[in-house]
Amino acid sequence: xxxxxxxxxxxxxxxxxxxxxxxxxxxxxxxxxxxxxxxxxxxxxxxxxxxxxxxxxxxxxxxxxxxxxxxxxxxxxxxxxxxxxxxxxxxxxxxxxxxxxxxxxxxxxxxxxxxxxxxxxxxxxxxxxxxxxxxxxxxxxxxxxxxxxxxxxxxxxxxxxxxxxxxxxxxxxxxxxxxxxxxxxxxxxxxxxxxxxxxxxxxxxxxxxxxxxxxxxxxxxxxxxxxxxxxxxxxxxxxxxxxxxxxxxxxxxxxxxxxxxxxxxxxxxxxxxxxxxxxxxxxxxxxxxxxxxxxxx
Numbered sequence: 515x516x517x518x519x520x521x522x523x524x525x526x527x528x529x530x531x532x533x534x535x536x537x538x539x540x541x542x543x544x545x546x547x548x549x550x551x552x553x554x555x556x557x558x559x560x561x562x563x564x565x566x567x568x569x570x571x572x573x574x575x576x577x578x579x580x581x582x583x584x585x586x587x588x589x590x591x592x593x594x595x596x597x598x599x600x601x602x603x604x605x606x607x608x609x610x611x612x613x614x615x616x617x618x619x620x621x622x623x624x625x626x627x628x629x630x631x632x633x634x635x636x637x638x639x640x641x642x643x644x645x646x647x648x649x650x651x652x653x654x655x656x657x658x659x660x661x662x663x664x665x666x667x668x669x670x671x672x673x674x675x676x677x678x679x680x681x682x683x684x685x686x687x688x689x690x691x692x693x694x695x696x697x698x699x700x701x702x703x704x705x706x707x708x709x710x711x712x713x714x715x716x717x718x719x720x721x722x723x724x725x726x727x728x729x730x731x732x733x734x735x736x737x738x739x740x741x742x743x744x745x746x747x748x749x750x751x752x753x754x755x756x757x758x759x760x761x762x763x764x765x766x767x768x769x770x771x772x773x774x775x776x777x778x779x780x781x782x783x784x785x786x787x788x789x790x791x792x793x794x795x796x797x798x799x800x801x802x803x804x805x806x807x808x809x810x811x
Contacts, residue, residue, distance in 0.1 A: 523561060531569060603789055608637050631789060680754065755776075
């Protein structure tokens with residue numbers, strides 16, 4: 515087996531056909547077909563089921579592809595580390611962020627990283643589910659993750675600070691007259707909430723637990739910016755990390771009492787290279803909220 519075969523199999527799984535995978539990889543279609551057939555012969559299993567609509571990974575294929583993805587990611591990191599020279603690094607850095615975390619701090623840190631390593635390619639995505647972030651960390655797919663909690667060893671997890679949560683009210687809401695809003699005052703309000711399996715909805719569920727009357731869910735959204743905009747238009751109130759509030763909506767934001775916050779932890783992959791450690795250093799230089807006086811959720 516070779517890494518090239520792994521890459522071809524992953525491309526076929528992503529695109530659903532050999533033709534599309536070949537186009538994605540910029541290689542000839544027969545080459546992809548030959549590599550996939552050779553891989554299946556060597557393994558003695560069928561990785562893909564041939565259906566009228568395309569190629570679909572089998573149960574065995576899905577299990578194989580998970581490990582193949584980890585192997586390809588590890589190979590990319592190894593190549594990047596091997597090519598690292600005097601202030602130069604090439605390759606790809608994969609960063610995942612718990613949704614709403616580091617919105618203000620990450621751009622500055624990534625900008626500094628870009629100036630340090632101008633040839634480094636960085637892929638960043640927001641992940642709503644803390645359980646999925648934990649799973650991706652365990653699989654070794656991520657180079658760095660920003661999250662509220664991590665079950666891995668303290669050697670891999672680095673506390674950066676905290677994320678304060680704030681409430682966003684609609685224009686003209688009577689509570690805007692106050693500098694801070696007591697959560698109990700919002701008990702009867704309709705809420706703009708997040709997807710049920712997201713970490714942010716878990717925070718809100720904890721905050722609203724035991725409220726009387728039972729809070730009304732006006733809408734569910736999948737992005738913090740959407741929640742803020744909908745709350746601003748009076749659809750309901752919402753609770754988001756302070757750093758996730760888009761510019762132009764600050765006048766509708768109020769701190770809450772009792773305070774709500776979560777720690778922000780940077781989790782590095784085991785055996786982190788120079789890019790990951792540099793990004794961690796730049797993140798530490800950013801300004802983070804202190805959550806020691808807050809009530810973490």
